[in-house]
Each structure stands twice: as C-alpha cells, then as structure tokens.
Amino acid sequence: MTDETATPQPEAPQAQGQAQAPKMQILGQFVRDLSFENLLMQKGVKGDVSPEIQVQVALDAKKRPTDHQYEVMSKYTVKSVNKSDKAPLFMIELDYTGVFHIENVPEEQLHPFLLIECPRMIFPFVRRIVSDVTRDGGFPPLNLEQVDFVALYRQEIARRAQAQAAEAPSN
Template identity: 40%
Template sequence: MAEQGDVLTNLDSDPAGAGNGADTLPVAGLLTQYVKDLSVENPKAPESFQWTDQPQIDVQFNIAARKINEEVHEIELKISVTNKSSQGTAYIVELSYCGLVGMRNMSDEQKHAFTYAEAPRILFPFARRIVGDAVRDAGFAPLLLDPVDFNGLYVQQLQAQAQQAGQGAPGEA
C-alpha cells in the first residue's frame, strides 16, 4: 500500500477541472496533403531549349483557406512560376498544393496564425519539390525555390493591416 506523499496519486483528481481524460488542450496538425491542381506550360518548345538569354523568373505565392467543418480546414498554397526572356515565355508552372489541417480547442487568433503561417510552412517543402520536378520534367534545369519565411510574412501582413486600420488613408497621421 502506498503511503501519503509517495509517487502514487489520485488519478481521478483533475486540477484543471476538466475531468480525467478530457480533451481540452489546444491541438493543431496536418491530417493529409495533396496536389489539387498542377499546370505546366512549355509554349515555345522546342525553340526555348536553345535560348541563351538570361531568364527572368517570377514567383508568386498565395494562401487560401476553406472551412470543411468545425475542426478541419483546407489550406491551399498556390505557387505560380513564370520563366521569360526577351524571346518569349519559356515555361509557366502553376501549382495548387493543399493540406487538410485539424485544429481543436484553439482561439480564433491561434487558428488564424496556424492557417496562414504555420500550415503553409509545413506544406512548402513538398510543394517546392513538385515545382522543381515539374520544371525539370518540362525539359529545363530544375528550379529550387528559396525557403519562404511564412511567419515573417504573416506578421508583416498583420502589422500592415493594423497600420492601415489605425491611420485611415495613407499618409495621414
């Protein structure tokens, strides 16, 4: 028999008052990920393989979210890459890469941050590989996208929105 003060404790007692085994802690995680849409255009092939001009590569990102149910959201990371030179467009790759994210017992602020900063950070390495492979499969040198600081971009976006809301029109103090 265990004495008072020993390692054994009353497992029925819950200091938080939520009951033994209650699921009350905030939790978020990636449930699955998938390619929703992938488009590769190689409009000037095979001539574009002979071009020697320095290409201008334009990379665009967009993040969208859609509520599936109370605990699951679809996060969509869209990446568009266009390779142009003075002779025309060599290739265009557009990827819509999605993840289903489960979030429970989180405040709206926490959900928003996870949706637009953390989830894209988790999805990006997989999307980056798909874009690189698509460019290579189109006949060009693989494209390795630089890492993106989604958290930093998220904070900048919040600061810009707060500044815009606080000032009204640009240039006013």
C-alpha cells in the first residue's frame, strides 16, 4: 500500500466569455394592498348566478438601493360578473410584491428576467391568496389559471413600441 497524499486540483478557470449561471433568490414577499368587494351580498342578484371571471395583470420592477436587489410588483384585478345580466358579483384588487436577489444576469436580459421569471416564482402565492379570499368571502375558491408572463411581457413591449411610434414626429 502506498500512502499518497492527494493534492487538491485547482478549479478550472471559467473560459473567457463564458458567463456564470444566473442566480436568483427570493428574499421576501408581501401583500402591498388587498381589496375584496362582495358586490353580490351588497346589492343582491336575482335569478341564477353563473359567474364569468375576468383577470387583469400588471407588472413593474425597480432596483433597490442594495446591490443585486430588485422589487417586482404585480397587480391583479379579478372581476366576476353574472353571465346572464352582467351584474357584478365580486372584485379583488391585489398588489403583491417580491424582493429578489439576482446575480449573473446580463444587463440586456435583466428587464425580461424581472418581469417574466420573478412573477412566475411568486405566482403560486398570489393564486393561494385569491383562492382564500374568494372562499372566505362566501364564494367557491377561485383558482387562477397559470399566467403566461412571456406573452404579457411581449404585449407590453409591443404596446410601448406602438406608443413611441405614435409619439414620434412624422417626417
């Protein structure tokens, strides 16, 4: 038996131009604002109630003073009306914020990362809040369908491009 001492091999240096994998950590999340209006109980609806649900989502993000930290705000507006007479049943407005630590994301990819990946990570918590609020408000729990944050991001970019084109002076 030989007694060889293994010397630790130095880690291979990163190839030039090869980026490190992105790192994301949720530091915290919270409800910034929540409103639930049970219009069915306030005004009453006559006849059969067959709900029709409309969901609107708005997203925003901003840099925090600490390095690599960002706030991602999502605003959900959920309206339910009766299919037959369009009488309002309930409305939820939820502003939900996640605080993220993000590293190794190139600057040109940071905006879509913040508005696609971050909301995707906190969406299950939003879904749970909406479900609990509707159940506690006397309705069956509303389980929101998965939101396509990529499509939302593309729509917002297209809207901004259209707005810039409309504002640009014509030659």
